[in-house]
Amino acid sequence: MSESTVSPRALVDGHRIGAHHETVFRHVYTSDQPELRRLYENAKRDQWNASRDIPWSQPVDPNAGIVADELIDIHGTHYWARLSAAERVELNRRFAAWRLHTLLYGEHGAMLVCSQLVESVSGVDAKTFQATQVVDEARHAEVIHRYLEEKLAGLSYPMPANVRELFDALLGDPRWPLKTIGLQLVAETFAVALFKMLGDTAKDPLLSEICRRILVDESRTWASAC
């Protein structure tokens, strides 16, 4: 087995995206969209603290793997059969770290897009609700990153090309409907289904708890809208 192939420099530098969009600075503060106002109130009510509310002292069983083996593409094939028990656990850990990195990049990207939406949308309720979305996505990125650092020994994987393409397009385009469709209808819908599956099937109870917490945030915004 080789070490992770990620260039530390690339991780530190990240990348930059040229962005230009119109910022709407309204001077009217009367509530104009009651449904979004309710989502804003619910978001304030349901904030949680990733530092305090996750049982970080709970150890991860080093011999059990992190996610369900069935999520790994080679499970049930001759490639899986030829691995030793220890290699299967190691593959599971690395697969889990890779999958969580895709979600980490997605949550970070979501935070950036939501921060642009705070500027771009016009109503006061839309702006304040989007501001809570920025905090939600920041917390999700925080909790996933901490899990990777503390429970998966900081295993690192680069941002997948498709994630970068998607978020570069969302962040670089000035149109808020396009940002909203790409982020909420596509990326978040995918992430929610993935968090649900990971949470329901993870071998590590701490990862299940983290997924459950994130899904509580997501369901808060879905419940009122769908």
Place this chain on the structure above:
Amino acid sequence: MGFGMLSLPAVVNEMTAKEREELEDFTVWALVRTLTSFFPTEVYQEMGFTAAEIEDIKGLRRERAGAESVLFRRLFKRELHGALVANLSKVGLLSERVKPHLAEIGIRV
């Protein structure tokens, strides 16, 4: 999610045909990138699999995608595809232009 579902239907409804087509095309582009492009190449490399084996694994994955045998992976797909179709329909983007593209990436409408 809540913001989009509450705000987009009216906006999409008021768009010109050209604007709506641009949004539909972008939606398909984003779906293809999100649903068909994830593969943990680096993980298999680190575990000592050869380039040929990794290509073979990609092929196995594509075969499996057509006939998913693991129950919870099947449920994941059903739930994901159901949510995508319902949401696209609600915001007014499940057009006759979009439907064939969804079918191409395995989403039944």
